[in-house]
Amino acid sequence: MKSTVHRKRLDFLTTISASRAREIIDSYEIELDSESVRIEESVGRVLAEDIFSPEDLPYFDRSLVDGYAVSFKDSIGASENNPIILTKKGTVRVGELPKLVLGRGECVYANTGALIPDGADSVVMQEFARETGDFVEILRPVYKGENVIFKGEDVKKGELVLTKGKRISPFDVGVLAALGVTELRVKKRPKVGIVSTGDEIIPPQEKADSGKVRDVNGYALISLFRKLGGETTYAGISTDNIEDLMEKLTLIKESDILIISGGSSKGERDMIVEAVKELGGDLFFHGVNIRPGKPFFFGLIWNRPIFGLPGHPLSCLIVAHRFVLPLFHKLAGEREKRSKSIYGILTTNVPSTYGVEEYVNVRVEVEGKNVFVHPVFAKSASVAVLTRSSGYLAVDESKEGHEKGEEVKVYLYEI
């Protein structure tokens, strides 16, 4: 694993802009190791190498129809009224190797998919031929290569077939099988470690009495990164005690990305920052001009990136989508941008504050060819809102909102 960060650490932690925060996170350069997998296990993994074809596909000239393999020259001038008569030298079935070379005036019957012998370059469909004993009447001329796929016509030996960084699809697996590639190198799954914090947070199996609330972020984040092909470690819930948090963080030390969620009050946030520093970590920023999620931080610990996400579930998950997923996808080695978005018509005015990149949770409704974008307003502590959401708008810091009827871009949640 190589890892470098081009940014100097900020000595004075001040609130920065969303675009600056993105720049800093983007500057984190890392490449994860690769591993070998069999093609039947490879779907959804990310290719860690370019795949060049080890051979020609097809491996031989193949008939595309049931008919008579001929030299096209032998068919010139053939017609229903003036058929050309060729000598039938036998039949080639699919999967068979013909033992002959075709001479002029000769043909063989070839099934769909069969190898056509040397000397033949075209196939006359059986509908346009008449077999009588050892002879075949050709009723129509063929052009050179008609009804044939030539050796290497589909894929040439040495041709680039799949590119490093491609997420392997079921179709790709089929192509690899066709080429005889049975194993490949794929990127290791990024390891994401997650700690939830807060004296009030309890595990889901506990009773939510005495002013406690159950951990939502830990479970949602685990599921999100698993769904995206990551490996996750959930260190559990830390109290607002620095020793406890340091212990929990140490549990996810081997992760490629570390995430702490929580710290809604200033005191808790200070404690989290203190714990990161105590363990030798550095923060590059702490506080971004975004809403929700302002106290968001990013840094390095054990030479690995660490994110501090808000405690409120919706805020936590929006900030994770906006800032953590791009780094996750980079680590996953995927070449293509994966942030899924859609355009639609806004159904309500959305006010926003100038100078702040503001995220508005929305529900997208598709009616035929129309896409409607409904903002979903809810109290900050709402959890149920998650089941009614499809994505979010990001209102630029230079804007004071969007108007009803405007076409807006929705970033879809990875759900």
Added chain:
Amino acid sequence: MKSTVHRKRLDFLTTISASRAREIIDSYEIELDSESVRIEESVGRVLAEDIFSPEDLPYFDRSLVDGYAVSFKDSIGASENNPIILTKKGTVRVGELPKLVLGRGECVYANTGALIPDGADSVVMQEFARETGDFVEILRPVYKGENVIFKGEDVKKGELVLTKGKRISPFDVGVLAALGVTELRVKKRPKVGIVSTGDEIIPPQEKADSGKVRDVNGYALISLFRKLGGETTYAGISTDNIEDLMEKLTLIKESDILIISGGSSKGERDMIVEAVKELGGDLFFHGVNIRPGKPFFFGLIWNRPIFGLPGHPLSCLIVAHRFVLPLFHKLAGEREKRSKSIYGILTTNVPSTYGVEEYVNVRVEVEGKNVFVHPVFAKSASVAVLTRSSGYLAVDESKEGHEKGEEVKVYLYEI
């Protein structure tokens, strides 16, 4: 597992229309069993039960800000110049149970997320209050419920939270955790069994000489159904020998859906049909007015659905998308229609035959807000075409094609 088929078997196998084929497949009614999973393992699975909230969420009245919990009545008329003075009865931190009931003229400091005590119904943000010794000056009135989320306001006990048939998202897992639901019943993964057939077909690790070609369909179909959440059994490759095929079919006897691919010549197809019948199976149709894929068949064997798909990879995968996936999704128990589609502008004329539902493989290109649909023409035996494809058009049997510039619907491949 319950399974019934409402269609009578067709005694005379004739070519039927695509819509009739869909009707027959749709009439196959089946419900798979469910199983229990822990929520952290549930993402991507399909809910087999409705989830009603076992309790109120939040479980108590919570403060949404840092400030002073009060009775709103005690704040009426408060202003910067005429503050109302309340007695501070202490502090409630998040995760703590307050030991007091608030009387008139009293307040407590409450952190964001803290339980607010009986007697309080609102929270004055700390910016609008001034603490001096045991007293707090309230500088602004609050309305009843301001800055508070009440017990059950997010989710009421007994409320329907998630519906049977929903594919569980990372956000759903978060909501379930919040409600203390740690286990749920999900649909079992549909089991798909696959046999490839053909004397010319060899496994990917073998050398493609002597007129043989490697199995593409088996590998692509396994990967497709795995990606969609199924369990797959690949019985391997059967030669065009009835005994061999019967043996291979028996290997996938326990599958919920059985698929045979291959049989490009009439002789092979007859042998496949013979094998299915020999094992006690029935075909409901054999031959559909579609292109490609005309010899496609569907029936029942061991009381389970069996599909016969074309041998050419692209044809096989289009017919699988068009006819097998709807049944797969039905078995998976998913409530929502899952066939993903997109509209776009056709960039080339696409001719088609009247009376035949014709599938045209396409590549979709998104340029900003424009979607372009490029038909991908390739020889029937082409495999590499799979890496350049995003979906297909289905030209209705009542049409003779589409024109360049027309807006057409593309069914996206599940890749």
